[in-house]
Amino acid sequence: MKNIPEETTEKKAGLLNRALNGIEIVGNKLPDPAVLFALLLAAVWVASWAMSNVSFSELDPRSGQAIQIKNLLAPVALTEFISKLVNTFVTFPPLGVVLVAMLGLGVAEYTGFINAGLRSILNVTPKILLTPVLVGVGVLSHVAVDAGYVLVIPLGAVIFYAAGRHPLAGIAAAFAGVSGGFSATFFVPSSLDPLLAGLTQAAARLSSDPAAASIVINPLNNYFFTTASTFLVIIIGWVLTDKFIEPRLKNTPVDADPADLPKMDALTPNERKGLRWATFAMVASLVLLVWSALPETSAWRSPTNAQLTHSSAPLMQSIVAIIFVFFLIPGVVYGYVAGTANNHRDIIKGMSQAMSGMGYYIVMAFFCAQFIFAFGQSNLGALFAIKGAGLLKEMALPMSVTLIGIVILTSSVNLLVGSASAKWALIGAVMVPMLMELGVSPDLTQAAYRVGDSSTNIVTPLLPYFPLIVVFCRRYVKSTGIGTLIALMLPYSIAMLVLWTCFLLGFWALDIPLGIGSTYAYPAVP
16 A cells, blocks of 8 residues: 555645534534524524414415414413413423433432443453444443443443553444444433434424324334344444554554553452342343233233233333333342442432433423424424425435435534434424425434434534543543544444445335334324
């Protein structure tokens, strides 16, 4: 291979850095997501006032008459909005499901159950399987929401360094699993599932179709797709890390003092004992659930057709509560056996800490709920959906091209808006009802969004944890900067964006179910 002139390399690096700096500057100028929703709410008010006297030829399927924009600044509409302010917030679909799931996950994280489980997996992994297991553990860490960023990624550097490999390669592999594979789920549902499903449900109910007013989105509507995606993410992370990333890092010396580097401690006897009992408790809970659900007369089944996976089945309506219990029980057992929880006050403290970490989300949810409510009341969403659907019909684009467009749109917005829920609340409010007009189910639209969101998480400097990853890298290579990390992760991002999109198109082409209670078409084909 010919050597690339140093001047040419520097010019390319300079262009890349200028482009990335531009993205960072633009992104930093955007308001906080909570303020952004407040501004959008104001924009909806003004738009509804300005368009309330405009006549449209499009027919509203709900009334059969020409669609009419409702003036939200009219006294009656404004007082109605204010009187329903509290109810709009407390009935916001994602709010309750996320907070309830986090109560159980918070206990499991606080007592150390999740920490011990991840360390035990990595400690017994053969060197040859170190990379795929690390990526897989990164995906698995999503059950504790952001725990992977502060636990798995630094551990990835430690175990790679201990195995005589480059620590930055370990960070890259772990980052690819934790953040690049954020929308993958390793058999265990994550808190992202009910969060996105709640936002999808709220967006779907903005549709002009009268039947959409009562639509229910299952929190596991993408579960089969995201579980299968785990193996794709692991393969991409494994091949790129071992065959491209690590060889490229051979000329990057580790210049930190070995005495200052963190170490991965083995599990203590108490931790091992606690982990055994907690795992037994989790398995026993699962067996009990299966045993109670299998009989034809089970109370978990739908009262109308006796199915377990029907939307009316108590089992499907209890997914979030089950996640809560399945992490609360082993978390409590681990805490008492390992000695990390001495009494019930420690358990409540774990829940309290989990809730304190959700403060920002609650603030954002408040403004998001008000925006979505106003957007629906104004009829702007219905108008955009009908006009957008009409435009797409005229363009006659193949469905595969439409899905690719959703992925590309999401990945582009991801460079400017870091929060997954904020992005989906913004994009979904328009895309979900618009594509429903074209016969595309909310489940499929959400799956396309998840692909675009995850694939570019690892290259956006606006990811809240991105600066933290840079700090982790500097423990080993002091010259690491944001550009260094983006260059390190860009191959993963491109590979995931292309291959994961193809993977979704394969699911759609073969009509493989996306998840429990999901469909590809809207209305669902019997």
